[in-house]
Amino acid sequence: MLTAFFAAAAWGRVGLAATPLALLWFVHDRTGSWSGAGLAAAGLAVAEAVAGPQTARLVDRFGQPPVLPVLALAHAAGLVAVVVLLPASAPPLVLLTAGLLVGSTLPQLGAFSGARWSHRLTSATGLSRAFAWEAVANSTAFLLGPVLAAWLAGRGLPEVALAGAAGLVASGTLVLALLRSSAPPPARRGTPGLGLPRGLGLPLVVTACLGVHFGALPLAVAAARPEAAAAVLGASSAGGLLAGLALTRARDPRLRRAAVVLALVATPLALPGLLTAPVVVLAAVLALVGAAVPPVVVATTVLVRERAAPQQLTSAFAWSASVSAAGVAVGSAAAGQVVDRVGPPGASGLAALSLAAALLAVLGWGRIVRCARCDPPAS
Incomplete structure (x- = not known):
């Protein structure tokens, strides 16, 4: 491979x-x-x-x-x-x-x-x-x-x-x-507008939510536990690495199932006492959350590949990366404001909320698209 x-x-x-x-x-x-x-x-x-x-x-x-x-x-x-x-x-x-x-x-x-x-x-x-x-x-x-x-x-x-x-x-x-x-091979023909391929709404929304999570969570941990932030965030990264390696030998993950698992394991991030828990407990929770992220990333990447036209593959993947970066920027900025106003637990809750939003998007995307295409009621 x-x-x-x-x-x-x-x-x-x-x-x-x-x-x-x-x-x-x-x-x-x-x-x-x-x-x-x-x-x-x-x-x-x-x-x-x-x-x-x-x-x-x-x-x-x-x-x-x-x-x-x-x-x-x-x-x-x-x-x-x-x-x-x-x-x-x-x-x-x-x-x-x-x-x-x-x-x-x-x-x-x-x-x-x-x-x-x-x-x-x-x-x-x-x-x-x-x-x-x-x-x-x-x-x-x-x-x-x-x-x-x-x-x-x-x-x-x-x-x-x-x-x-x-x-x-x-x-x-x-x-x-x-x-x-x-x-x-090159397409030899440009795409109109900004070059955003059609049909990528769901994977881009999920990717943006993941970006917000990754922007908010490190700031929350650093603000609450500066002495242990490196070790705790390292545990999260290690969980993601191990899960990614496991996926290289596993069947392709399903987005709906992966989003459900990620939202569930991230629920403790919304608990006010998590950031003040013993380092081992905090590291274990973040390692589980980190391990639940790669299946969602892989599933959304596969979805981008399936929905993008062959001549727009690079643009589609680049849009995904840009949306992720924008999500990180929004998450970092929002988390900084939340920490200043209500403290680090609020920023940790924002990280959990962003993953819940990703799950809601996955579960309700078809209904959202159908509603957006409905004609407005006659006045």
Whole structure:
């Protein structure tokens, strides 16, 4: 099941996961301002969410081999420009622009790899297992990337962290471009509007809810238990990794069943006393929640693959990634407000509520769509 293009995308994603934190530390080290660093990181997130689907449209139209080298070189050049040219006294607009420059050139490696799996495999079980490996690679990247960036920045080497992230991203993208035989054929015709494929409402709503969860939960844990946050969130990631590995040998999960299980195991997050419970209890609950996430991710990814036209596969996967990033941003911002007003348990409850919303969407999507298509009553 593991292939050269999967390996190239996997190591590139370690760099993708490290880039936001590396940029945050670098800007803070250069300017001495946390607010400025946060502004640059926010610019990166917004640019990635907006530009990702549009660069994916180019890939769908012209193919991966000609477009990926341009993306890789543009991203590397953008980061070099930021490192060399960003002044210590940079005003907020310059810091925001730096983040926008880096984020707008980030290659959507998960979308590129997912499109290759979809081109190569035809059976539902094979695709499900492939997307389970994608979930494992993504979880591993978000374990390794931020840790490496923080470790280098903590030793006074934020430039090395940023350069290392750029090297991983660019090399993974370039190798992916060289592996021409597994790349889907180009569509040669653009899609109208913003390039959002039809029929993706349900998977995108579920993905957005998952993003809100992942934006809110770490903030709630960090605010309530700063001394144990790393260990507790590590347990959650470990649960997700183990579940993802198990799915690589299992039958394809069903979205409805997976959403029910996830909402049920996340119910304790809404209990006011959970965040003050013993660390072992909190870690066990988060490990269970983390283990229940990959089946939902795999099922929604399969649904995206089934509903997207062959000439829009990369765009469809990129939209999913962008919606997830937007959900994380909303979840983080909302959780911060909730923590300030009612405390960390409120943010933990928000994380649980977002998963309940995902379940409600799965259970009632058909009715929602039918209602939206109804003619308004005559007056």
